[in-house]
Amino acid sequence: QLQLQESGPGLVKPSETLSLTCTVSGGSISSRSHFWGWIRQPPGKGLEWIGSIYYSGSTNYNPSLKSRVTISVETSKNQFSLRLSSVTAADTAVYYCARQQLKPVSMREVVITEFDPWGQGTLVTVSS
Amino acid sequence: QSALTQPASVSGSPGQSIAISCTGTSSDVGGYSYVSWYQQHPGKAPKLMIYDVTDRPSGVSNRFSGSKSGNTASLTISGLQAEDEADYYCSSYTSSSTLVLFGGGTKLTVL
Numbered sequence: 001q002l003q004l005q006e007s008g009p010g011l012v013k014p015s016e017t018l019s020l021t022c023t024v025s026g027g028s029i030s031s032r033s034h035f036w037g038w039i040r041q042p043p044g045k046g047l048e049w050i051g052s053i054y055y056s057g058s059t060n061y062n063p064s065l066k067s068r069v070t071i072s073v074e075t076s077k078n079q080f081s082l083r084l085s086s087v088t089a090a091d092t093a094v095y096y097c098a099r100q101q102l103k104p105v106s107m108r109e110v111v112i113t114e115f116d117p118w119g120q121g122t123l124v125t126v127s128s
Numbered sequence: 129q130s131a132l133t134q135p136a137s138v139s140g141s142p143g144q145s146i147a148i149s150c151t152g153t154s155s156d157v158g159g160y161s162y163v164s165w166y167q168q169h170p171g172k173a174p175k176l177m178i179y180d181v182t183d184r185p186s187g188v189s190n191r192f193s194g195s196k197s198g199n200t201a202s203l204t205i206s207g208l209q210a211e212d213e214a215d216y217y218c219s220s221y222t223s224s225s226t227l228v229l230f231g232g233g234t235k236l237t238v239l
Binding site: 064112 | 131160162164166172173174175176179180185217219221225226227228229230231232233
């Protein structure tokens with residue numbers, strides 16, 4: 001059974017860089033049928049997709065965060081990571097990692113679709 | 129791009145059926161069959177309930193069903209049970225640069 005687990009500091013100072021890692025167990029991150037994504041949820045608010053990565057290193061980012069986000073993958077460790085720079089209080093949220101399906105929209109193009117499964121999430125607070 | 133539009137709250141009594149709508153545009157909900165729905169209980173991670181508009185993952189009750197008409201997708205829960213009380217989010221692929229959209233979430237209260 002595939003499981004994902006987020007890890008990283010729970011407290012980050014303003015203007016610094018948030019760094020989280022997602023460890024995948026029970027399956028390989030090198031799957032050709034999946035992307036691996038990060039999603040966040042500010043306290044009491046809805047879900048926001050941050051970005052996703054393929055095992056090859058190909059990435060897709062939410063344009064609203066793209067200038068501050070870097071997602072990387074380490075296949076030897078079955079892990080992928082998130083770095084969010086220049087954080088402010090608005091970046092305080094529960095951060096989730098999840099597997100994403102790849103599905104076709106045409107004969108030549110595939111796109112990222114649903115998230116399943118999800119990690120349990122980790123709360124990151126931005127505060128001095 | 130704006131999030132998909134969901135009602136903030138819906139409610140129903142045990143045994144009843146309810147529907148939650150998710151409205152987008154022809155660039156997302158209306159243009160592709162990649163709408164998914166998630167259930168989230170307080171303090172828990174979201175759980176996939178419906179994918180590809182109508183499909184249920186293994187293990188999800190058949191009381192949950194999905195549909196789509198035009199730019200609006202819907203999640204229907206029949207035979208409401210107390211444990212269905214949760215927040216529900218829709219999501220869709222979008223051809224815009226955003227790629228992934230979520231709805232704002234709907235709080236379901238079982239009376």
